[in-house]
Amino acid sequence: MSPDTHLLSLLVFLPVAGAVLAALLRREWETLQKAVGLAVSGATFGFSLLLVARFRDVATMQFTELRPWIPTLGISYRVGIDGLSLWLVILTTFLTPLCLLGSWRSIDTRVREFVVFMLLLEAGMIGVFVALDLFLFYVFWEAMLIPMYFLIGIWGHERRIYAAVKFFLYTFAGSVLMLVAFLVLYKTAGLGTFEIARLAAAPVDPATQTWLFLACALAFAIKVPMWPFHTWLPDAHVEAPTAGSVILAGVLLKMGGYGFLRVAIPLFPDAAMRFAPLVGVLAVIGIVYGALVSLVQPDLKKLVAYSSVSHLGFVMLGIAAFTTTGVVGSVYQMLNHGVSTGALFFLVGMLYDRRHTRLISEFGGLRAVMPWYFAVFLLVSLSSIAVPGFNGFVGEFLILVGSWPFRPWMVVLASVGVVLAAGYVLWMVKRVFYGEVKNPKNEGLPDLSPREATVLVPLVALAIVMGVASPAFTRRIEPSVDALVRHVKERVQPVRAADARPAALPGAEVR
Amino acid sequence: MRTVLDLSPIIPAAIVAVTGLVVLLAQAFTPKGKESPSAALSLVGLAFALASVWVLAETPATRGSVMAGALAADDFSLFLHALVLGTAAVAVLLSPSYLRAAGIERGEYYALLLFSVVGMLGLVSALELVSIFVALEIMSIALYGMAGMDRSRPESQESALKYFVTGAFASAFFLYGIALLYGASGSTSLVVVARSMGVLAPSSSLLAVLGAAMLLVGFGFKVASVPFHMWAPDVYEGAPTPATAFMSAGVKAAAFGALLRVFDSALPGLASRWQPLVAVLAMVTMVVGNLAALAQPNLKRMLAYSSVAHAGYVLSALVAAPGVAGEAVLFYLVAYAAVNLGAFGTIAALARGGREPLALRDVAGLASRRPALAAALTVFLISLTGIPVTAGFVGKFYLFRAAVDAGWWGLALVGVIMSVVSAYYYLRVVVAMYMSEPVGEDTWSAVSPASALALSVSAALTLLLGVWPAPLLALARAAAHSL
Numbered sequence: 001m002s003p004d005t006h007l008l009s010l011l012v013f014l015p016v017a018g019a020v021l022a023a024l025l026r027r028e029w030e031t032l033q034k035a036v037g038l039a040v041s042g043a044t045f046g047f048s049l050l051l052v053a054r055f056r057d058v059a060t061m062q063f064t065e066l067r068p069w070i071p072t073l074g075i076s077y078r079v080g081i082d083g084l085s086l087w088l089v090i091l092t093t094f095l096t097p098l099c100l101l102g103s104w105r106s107i108d109t110r111v112r113e114f115v116v117f118m119l120l121l122e123a124g125m126i127g128v129f130v131a132l133d134l135f136l137f138y139v140f141w142e143a144m145l146i147p148m149y150f151l152i153g154i155w156g157h158e159r160r161i162y163a164a165v166k167f168f169l170y171t172f173a174g175s176v177l178m179l180v181a182f183l184v185l186y187k188t189a190g191l192g193t194f195e196i197a198r199l200a201a202a203p204v205d206p207a208t209q210t211w212l213f214l215a216c217a218l219a220f221a222i223k224v225p226m227w228p229f230h231t232w233l234p235d236a237h238v239e240a241p242t243a244g245s246v247i248l249a250g251v252l253l254k255m256g257g258y259g260f261l262r263v264a265i266p267l268f269p270d271a272a273m274r275f276a277p278l279v280g281v282l283a284v285i286g287i288v289y290g291a292l293v294s295l296v297q298p299d300l301k302k303l304v305a306y307s308s309v310s311h312l313g314f315v316m317l318g319i320a321a322f323t324t325t326g327v328v329g330s331v332y333q334m335l336n337h338g339v340s341t342g343a344l345f346f347l348v349g350m351l352y353d354r355r356h357t358r359l360i361s362e363f364g365g366l367r368a369v370m371p372w373y374f375a376v377f378l379l380v381s382l383s384s385i386a387v388p389g390f391n392g393f394v395g396e397f398l399i400l401v402g403s404w405p406f407r408p409w410m411v412v413l414a415s416v417g418v419v420l421a422a423g424y425v426l427w428m429v430k431r432v433f434y435g436e437v438k439n440p441k442n443e444g445l446p447d448l449s450p451r452e453a454t455v456l457v458p459l460v461a462l463a464i465v466m467g468v469a470s471p472a473f474t475r476r477i478e479p480s481v482d483a484l485v486r487h488v489k490e491r492v493q494p495v496r497a498a499d500a501r502p503a504a505l506p507g508a509e510v511r
Numbered sequence: 512m513r514t515v516l517d518l519s520p521i522i523p524a525a526i527v528a529v530t531g532l533v534v535l536l537a538q539a540f541t542p543k544g545k546e547s548p549s550a551a552l553s554l555v556g557l558a559f560a561l562a563s564v565w566v567l568a569e570t571p572a573t574r575g576s577v578m579a580g581a582l583a584a585d586d587f588s589l590f591l592h593a594l595v596l597g598t599a600a601v602a603v604l605l606s607p608s609y610l611r612a613a614g615i616e617r618g619e620y621y622a623l624l625l626f627s628v629v630g631m632l633g634l635v636s637a638l639e640l641v642s643i644f645v646a647l648e649i650m651s652i653a654l655y656g657m658a659g660m661d662r663s664r665p666e667s668q669e670s671a672l673k674y675f676v677t678g679a680f681a682s683a684f685f686l687y688g689i690a691l692l693y694g695a696s697g698s699t700s701l702v703v704v705a706r707s708m709g710v711l712a713p714s715s716s717l718l719a720v721l722g723a724a725m726l727l728v729g730f731g732f733k734v735a736s737v738p739f740h741m742w743a744p745d746v747y748e749g750a751p752t753p754a755t756a757f758m759s760a761g762v763k764a765a766a767f768g769a770l771l772r773v774f775d776s777a778l779p780g781l782a783s784r785w786q787p788l789v790a791v792l793a794m795v796t797m798v799v800g801n802l803a804a805l806a807q808p809n810l811k812r813m814l815a816y817s818s819v820a821h822a823g824y825v826l827s828a829l830v831a832a833p834g835v836a837g838e839a840v841l842f843y844l845v846a847y848a849a850v851n852l853g854a855f856g857t858i859a860a861l862a863r864g865g866r867e868p869l870a871l872r873d874v875a876g877l878a879s880r881r882p883a884l885a886a887a888l889t890v891f892l893i894s895l896t897g898i899p900v901t902a903g904f905v906g907k908f909y910l911f912r913a914a915v916d917a918g919w920w921g922l923a924l925v926g927v928i929m930s931v932v933s934a935y936y937y938l939r940v941v942v943a944m945y946m947s948e949p950v951g952e953d954t955w956s957a958v959s960p961a962s963a964l965a966l967s968v969s970a971a972l973t974l975l976l977g978v979w980p981a982p983l984l985a986l987a988r989a990a991a992h993s994l
Contacts, residue, residue: 176927
C-alpha cells in the first residue's frame, strides 16, 4: 500500500484534527489559535500539492481509498479524485490558509471558534470533492452547512442572522430532496450500493430519472446558484465576514457545478440531456441578469456578489452544452471564479477594514492614496472580466466555443454578458479609484500591509499563470471530462428508444 | 429444555423492582434532615440490571419464551432492555441537582422512576396482550406520579392530572382493542393471534382490523402521535425536567418497541389494512408536530412538539413493517434517547431556585458564558434536525430509507420537508446561544458533575453514532430479526 492511498483521507482529516486541537486551546491564547489554524491549513495545502505532482493525466479515479462504513446498506468510505475534482481540491486547500491569514486582524472576537469552524469547513469542502459514495457525498455536503452558518451568523455584518438562517434553510431545503432522490435511486437500482460509479451504470427508466434528476438539480442549482434560486446569495455574501465570502464564492458555489458533473448528470443522463436546454436558458438569464444587477449596485460587495451569479451562469452554460470543450471550460471557469472573485472579496474586505463602508459613492481617487492596492485591484478586475492573458479569458472562451454547437443564440446572449461585465467592473474601478479625492476620510488611507500583500500576491500570480499556461491545468481536466461526456452520450442513446414505453412513477407498483 | 419457571429473562426487571423497594425503604429509614442515598442506590441497581442484561445476551441458552409464552427472551427485548436501562441511568444522573434546585428532593421520585422502568421492561418483552396492558399500566401509573412530583407548582399538578386522564382514556382504547382481537382470534397470545390471522372468517376479519386500529390508538397516545398528542406539551412542560427527559426517551422506546412487536409479529397478516392507517398517522404527526413546534416560545414546549414530530418520523418507517422497519426504528430509538436526554438535560442542568431557562432570552449568549454546554446543546439540536455527522442523521436516513423501501416515498418526502421546517425552530435556539448578546446576569446554576457526566455521555454518543453507526446498526438488525 503506497502512501498515496491515504493522501486524500489525510487532507480531509488533518483539518479536523487541527480543529480539535484549536478547540482545546485556552480562550486567551488567540495568536496561538490563529497560528494553529494557519499552520494546519498550510500543511494541508502542502500535502495537496502532492496530488498535483503524482496525478496522472488519465480519466480513471486516482488516490482511491475504500473502507466499509455501513456494510448492511453497502455504504462505504470511498474517496478518490479525477480531473473534475483535482483542481477544486487544490483550490480549497489554497484558499483556506489565505482566508485565515486575511482575517488575522479583522476577526478579533471568539477567535478560537473562528479557527475551529474554518478548519471544519475546509474538511467538509474537501470531503465533498473527494467522495465517491452518495451517502458520503451527502454527509460532507450537509455537514459543511453548519460551520458556514456559524461563520456568517457570528462574525457577519448587521443583518447576519437573517442571512445565516436564510442561507441554511435555502440550501438545506434543496439538499433534503436530493437525499430522497438518492434513496429512491438506491431502491430502484437495486444494487445494494451507494457507489456513484456503479449506480451510474444501472439502468433507470426515463420517467423515474426525470423526478430524481429534478430533485438533485434543485439542490445543485440552489448551490450554484442558478437564476431564479440565487436570492440567498447576495444576502449571504454581503453579510458574511471577508473569509466567509471568499470561501462561499471561491469554493462553496463550485459544489453546485461539481454536483451536476459528478452526480446529477452521470446518474440521470437521459433526464439531464432532456433538461439541458432549460438549464442553458436559466444559465443565460443568470449571465445577463447578474451582470445587469451588478451594474446598478451602489455597494461594492453586492456588486461582486451579483457578478458571481453572472460568472456561474457561464459555468452552467458550459455544463448544459455538454461538449468536452464546454465542460472543460466550465471546470476551468469554476477555478477562475474562485481565484478572481476570492481576490475581489479580499480586496473589498480590506477596504472595509479601513473605512467601515462599502458604498462606491464614499470613495473616489484612491489611485493616488493607495497605489499598490490600486494595482492589485486593477489586475484582479482584468482577470474577472476575462481580458486575454488572464485566466478568465481561457474559461469563458472555452465555454463560448464549446456551447456554439449546442445553441448558438445562447452563446450570442452570453457574449452580451461578457461586455456588460467589462462595463460594471470598469465603471466601478473608475468611480472608486480615478478622479480627485473628494471625501476627506479617504486621505491618508494606508496602502497594503505586508500581510495583505502576502494574501493577494499568490492570487494575482495564479490568475496570470492560469491565463498564460492554461494547458498545464486543462490537460489534467480533459481526460476525465472526455470520459464523462462519452459515458453520458453512450447511455442516452439506448434509453431514448425506451422513451415511448409507458413508465410508472417510482414506487407506484408497490402501493 | 426450558421449564415454566425458568425466570432468567425477568432478572433485570426483578433487580430494578427490588432496587425501587430498597430506595423507598432507605428513604423511610433516613433520619429527618439527612439526605437519603436514593440516586446512588438507583444507579447501582440500574448498573446491576444492565450487567444482567449483558450476561443474558452472552448466554444464548436463555433465548426463547417463558411463562407459558407470555414473555419473550429474544434479542429484541434485550436490545430495548439495554436502551431503557441506559436511559433511566442517564435520567437518574440528571435528577439530583434539579430536584435540589426545585426543593423536591424525595426518594419516591427515584422509586417511581424505577417502577416505571419495570413497566417498560415488561412492555418490550411481553408476548401476550394482557401482559402488555399490565406492563403499560405499571409504566404509566409511575409516570403520572413523577409528573406531579413538584406538588407546589400548579403546572406540575396539571401535568399529572392531564397525563392521568388521557392515559386512562388511552388504556380504555387499548383494552377494547385487546377484546376485539381476542374475539376475532380466540386468544390474547401474540403467537396465536398471528397464526389465526391467516384463516379468519370475513366477519372476524373486521373485528381484527378494528382491534388493530384500537391498539394503534392506544399506542398513539403513549408515543404522542397526532391526533392523540394533546397531552404531551402540557405534561412535558409541567413535569420536572429530568422526568420529562426520561418520559420522552424511555416511553417512546418502550411503546414503540411494543408497537413494533405487536404489529410486526402478531398482525403482519393484516399489514395491508393497517399500513395506510399508520401512513396517515405518520404524515399528520410529522406535519402537525413540526408546525406546532414552530410557534412555541417555550423551550420545553418546543421540545415536546418536536418529540411529537419525531414520533411521526418513526411511524413513517413502521409502514415498512414487517421488513426493514425494525432495525431502522431500533436504531432511531437509541439515537433519539441520547439526543432528547441531552436536550432536556441541558435545560435541567441550568435550573436554579425553581427557575429554569425556558425562553430564548434565557439562553441568549450562552456560548460565551458556558461554551461547553452551548456546544453540547448545539450538537443535540443539530441531531434533532437530522444533519450529519450526528446520530439523528443516520437515524432519519434509516427511517426514510425504510419508507422508500416499502414504496412510500411520499412519506419520506414529507419527512424531509418537515425536517427543513424543524431546522428553523431548532436553529432559533442556536442563534440565541451563539449570535445574540447575553441578557442580564448569569444566574443559572453551575452544572453538577453528575449532570456533566450525563450530558457528556449523551453528546459523545450522539456524535459517535453519527460517525460510526455500523456496530449499533448490526445489533439493531440482529434484534429486529429475532422478532
